[in-house]
Amino acid sequence: MKNQHLSKLKSLMGNYVYLYYLAIFVSIISSVISLGAYLNVYYVIENLLSTNGILTNSVIEKMKYYGWQAVIYVSLAFMFYGLALLLSHIVAFNTVARYRISLIDHMKELPLGYYQKRQTGKLRKLIEKNTDEVEHYIAHQLPDMAQALTTPIAFLVLIFLFDWKLSLICLIPVILGFLLLRFMMGDESKSFLDQYQEASANMGNDVVEYIRGISVVKIFGQTAFSFKSFNKAIENYRDFTISYALSMKNAMSGYIVCVYGIFAFLIPATIILFNNFGNSKKILLSYIFFVIFTPLVAFMLMRIMESSYKAMIIFNAMDNLDTKIYDAQSLPKPLISQKPSYFDIKFKDVSFTYEGMKEKALHQLSFECQTDSVTAIVGPSGSGKSTIFNLITRFYDVGSGTVMIGDVDVRDMAYEDLMSNISYVFQETKLFKTSLLENIRFYRPEATRDEVEQVIDQAQCREIINKMPNGLDTVFGTSGSYLSGGEIQRITIARAMLKDAPIILLDEATAFSDAENEYKIQQALSSMIKNKTVIMIAHRLSTITHADQILVMKEGELVEKGQHKSLITQNGVYANMYNDYQQSINWKLGVKK
Incomplete structure (x- = not known):
């Protein structure tokens, strides 16, 4: 995250910044609690394998206990996550309201010449779309990011305590995935977002113009693509999105392979451990432990990628509002306003x-x-x-x-x-x-x-x-x-x-x-x-x-x-x-x- 963007968001939150911190804290608690559910599922399987095919009453009672524990942990995790979302939405709605009021207050100070040089459709879309991005980011991405970062860290601590050998092997695809993520969020993506914002605004403005002129279009039997600027705006938007998707396909594919390919690293590692170490039952349980927890980590790593991309979008949105509205200068104001005595x-x-x-x-x-x-x-x-x-x-x-x-x-x-x-x-x-x-x-x-x-x-x-x-x-x-x-x-x-x-x-x-x-x-x-x-x-x-x-x-x-x-x-x-x-x-x- 860029510190200046986060600082600006916090200043816009005002007194709601405390709810923002509370939402993150509650989301972290939800993430930690959710690991308890997976741990109890592992205990159920561990008890099942330890019976050697004979289910005694004590084993069944233990399995029930761990099963109910898992249900309780899942319920608590959902409850805390729901509370985190409630708090983050309250913060988001109030922050965006303050943001829009701040923008409008600044725009009221700008001379009307500023508006004569700009299309109203673009200005409306600029404010509406970018502040909506801010709202969605605070309401959803911040608590999700807190969860996504906490879960892998807690998982790493847990697996290193459980089996450090398999833990080191699991880290290899994770590290490769983060290197690819860093590449995808580089300067090229920032440049694309600028072009995307401009292409999207142009297309939206031309849509409004087309709708306003629909009567002329119908009278002369024309289509939407008879509007050259409309046609060009759509083509530009298409070209930008396709070119960006193609430029990211290798990095994105590599990231997905790394994240979901942890299993591919676990299987040969487990076989090697089987051949070199004697306690096959313990190795099998370790493998099962990792199989249970790895999908959760893979899911969280994908959420980190999504949140990182959303963060890039929101920071780009805030930069757009800064350069196109906040950086626009109002006309100089007199220190003391003079009042005319007559009106020639x-x-x-x-x-x-x-x-x-x-x-x-x-x-x-x-x-x-x-x-x-x-x-x-x-x-x-x-x-x-x-x-x-x-x-x-x-x-x-x-x-x-x-x-x-x-x-x-x-x-x-x-x-x-x-x-x-x-x-x-x-x-x-x-x-x-x-x-x-x-x-x-x-x-x-x-x-x-x-x-x-x-x-x-x-x-x-x-x-x-x-x-x-x-x-x-x-x-x-x-x-x-x-x-x-x-x-x-x-x-x-x-x-x-x-x-x-x-x-x-x-x-x-x-x-x-x-x-x-x-x-x-x-x-x-x-x-x-x-x-x-x-x-x-x-x-x-x-x-x-x-x-x-x-x-x-x-x-x-x-x-x-x-x-x-x-x-x-x-x-x-x-x-x-x-x-x-x-x-x-x-x-x-x-x-x-």
């Missing part, structure tokens, strides 16, 4: 480049958005619109320049203070599988039901709530509670309205709405944005004609700025975009304009 937003010579990208997402960008005004940001895909939002909310830190809220740099605000001043309505909305009431007051759990009812009317959600089976108490996602994209957007707007933050960021709030929902969303937004600093990313240019300011982005630079009418008269980038937009909404299938 100002960019001063801001430049930013995403990690791994050569070209800048934003270049020397400067603009200002005043309180009680609406600023719209337009531009083609990749022009930097979403990056502006990412920097305002500090999903990332600027490369150079400054992003200000009022008179404070966003980097000088605690993240909780920063986000308490911002309501963000995403383009891809998210409702949780809980009641609509809890969804709406997600930002303000302390909000009263009356306050929620008020924002429902302001957000044009009343008819949505009225059609739900249990009104506000309906759990989203259950039967009869499914909503359209536009209806979900209105619920999220109600959630943002209840938060009542001074800054509102709207990422194309009407993107997936039909005409009716778009009209109601516009009405909801009209009541929401009063006396706020509002910035919106817009693709439907008809929604921003009354904006106080329009910023036109292209390739990370601000190329035009002004109101709708003035930008149209300039016949520049915005005018061309608006003309193209007008043509697109007037276009009809099969009709030439």
